[in-house]
Amino acid sequence: MNGTSSTPPSIPREILSLKDLEAKCLETMAPMVRDYLYDGAEEGHTIRENLEVWDRWLVIPRMMRDTSTVNITPLTQQFNQSWSIPLGIAPSAMQQLAHPSGEKATAAAAKSMNIPFGLSTFSNYTIEEVKDAGGDSVVGLQMYLLEGRRDLNIELVRRAEAAGYKAIVLTVDSPVPGNRPGLIKSNFVMPKHMRFRNFSEDFGGPLDQAQDTQSNQPSVAGNPEIATESSQETAVKSRGNQLIVDPSINWERDMKWLREVTSLEIWVKGILHPLDAEEAIACGASGIMVSNHGGRQLDTCVSALDVLPAIVKQVNGRVPVHIDGGIRRGGDIFKALALGADFVWIGRPVWWGLEVAGEEGVKWVIQTLKREFEVVMKLMGCRNVGEIRREMVVTKSGLLSMGGSGGF
Ligand SMILES: Cc1cc2nc3c(=O)[nH]c(=O)nc-3n(C[C@H](O)[C@H](O)[C@H](O)COP(=O)(O)O)c2cc1C
Numbered sequence: 001m002n003g004t005s006s007t008p009p010s011i012p013r014e015i016l017s018l019k020d021l022e023a024k025c026l027e028t029m030a031p032m033v034r035d036y037l038y039d040g041a042e043e044g045h046t047i048r049e050n051l052e053v054w055d056r057w058l059v060i061p062r063m064m065r066d067t068s069t070v071n072i073t074p075l076t077q078q079f080n081q082s083w084s085i086p087l088g089i090a091p092s093a094m095q096q097l098a099h100p101s102g103e104k105a106t107a108a109a110a111k112s113m114n115i116p117f118g119l120s121t122f123s124n125y126t127i128e129e130v131k132d133a134g135g136d137s138v139v140g141l142q143m144y145l146l147e148g149r150r151d152l153n154i155e156l157v158r159r160a161e162a163a164g165y166k167a168i169v170l171t172v173d174s175p176v177p178g179n180r181p182g183l184i185k186s187n188f189v190m191p192k193h194m195r196f197r198n199f200s201e202d203f204g205g206p207l208d209q210a211q212d213t214q215s216n217q218p219s220v221a222g223n224p225e226i227a228t229e230s231s232q233e234t235a236v237k238s239r240g241n242q243l244i245v246d247p248s249i250n251w252e253r254d255m256k257w258l259r260e261v262t263s264l265e266i267w268v269k270g271i272l273h274p275l276d277a278e279e280a281i282a283c284g285a286s287g288i289m290v291s292n293h294g295g296r297q298l299d300t301c302v303s304a305l306d307v308l309p310a311i312v313k314q315v316n317g318r319v320p321v322h323i324d325g326g327i328r329r330g331g332d333i334f335k336a337l338a339l340g341a342d343f344v345w346i347g348r349p350v351w352w353g354l355e356v357a358g359e360e361g362v363k364w365v366i367q368t369l370k371r372e373f374e375v376v377m378k379l380m381g382c383r384n385v386g387e388i389r390r391e392m393v394v395t396k397s398g399l400l401s402m403g404g405s406g407g408f
């Protein structure tokens with residue numbers, strides 16, 4: 001983690017893209033945090049797929065369309081609000097691992113850039129603290145249903161309602177944590193000085209690795225950056241109860257239960273099949289987030305972009321369709337919209353910004369994506385988001401199959 005001095009750190013001038021920022025971040029990020037951030041399920045095929053899929057789509061620009069000014073704001077409101085770009089910050093847990101101000105810094109950056117932010121159940125700052133920092137940008141509380149603890153889920157919902165959140169984002173792709181070898185390798189345990197502050201009890205997290213049975217303390221053997229710091233200050237401690245996600249989560253019981261518990265919008269995150277989009281809508285979902293959880297849950301599962309067109313077709317405009325996974329450039333936002341998404345979200349790039357420069361770093365990430373998206377729009381001949389068309393993107397095989405005659 002960088003930038004603990006009194007002057008706010010800034011992004012060095014030689015950093016020009018999110019890729020450059022990622023490299024800078026990796027110069028300082030502690031190994032255990034890096035393993036957690038990059039952690040993918042099993043062999044990481046889906047993580048790689050999430051990045052590569054964007055390059056399989058090529059764009060076909062139109063010329064001479066006076067793009068001296070372009071409007072990159074979304075066509076429609078999302079969460080009953082207008083945003084500066086169809087881009088939001090996806091929920092990610094334990095952001096203090098990247099910066100002491102964690103989710104508060106991210107929310108403040110979202111607010112100053114006028115984009116939405118989703119808070120993870122497993123955040124290091126509370127629902128209320130993050131709302132204070134991010135104001136109207138803090139729209140969603142992401143929810144994992146906790147095994148045997150619906151009381152805690154209800155409490156979180158009530159606090160989100162009272163704090164002015166617009167939506168509960170129910171993550172449906174995680175009945176159990178994925179097989180994540182990176183967590184085992186680094187013996188991941190959230191450091192002692194951090195807490196899941198949405199809960200009054202000092203719970204252990206769902207990803208904490210096994211404790212050392214001799215001493216009843218977590219083993220630090222695979223955790224050098226924790227072991228080498230002052231042991232009193234940073235040694236991980238054995239926490240009492242562990243928060244476990246509910247593996248029995250299902251549409252019939254849980255989605256309907258949640259629909260009855262609150263009048264907030266309910267968004268369903270982690271949809272990859274058109275029929276699950278249909279289930280979500282039947283249960284009263286206000287929106288769908290097409291996502292494979294950044295490749296962290298099920299290896300070799302499809303990328304969100306590849307299934308997006310089928311889900312958009314199934315949903316047929318009944319609710320908004322959002323997407324995340326591997327979005328790193330303004331051009332990726334363009335492609336997602338061309339293939340039918342209403343909005344896109346980013347996960348890991350926010351951590352790169354946090355690590356390098358806290359709130360300023362997250363702002364830089366958003367500014368960079370905005371600038372890139374605007375240039376891509378101009379070069380594509382689109383003056384506003386409504387002019388982005390499906391036929392402006394094509395795969396190479398799709399192009400060849402047109403044989404020079406079809407499509408144009
Ligand atoms: C470090 C990290 C923590 C995450 N924590 C959560 C979480 O608590 N809840 C959730 O629904 N998704 C979580 N996600 C998944 C993100 O919401 C999002 O789907 C994913 O990061 C998007 O892919 P990208 O990182 O390639 O942009 C997490 C992702 C990362 C990288």
Ligand SMILES: CCCCCCC(=O)C(=O)O
Nearest residue numbers: 093174176177206245296
């Ligand atoms: C059941 C999985 C719990 C994971 C909590 C954080 C998260 O979503 C992630 O690391 O990814």
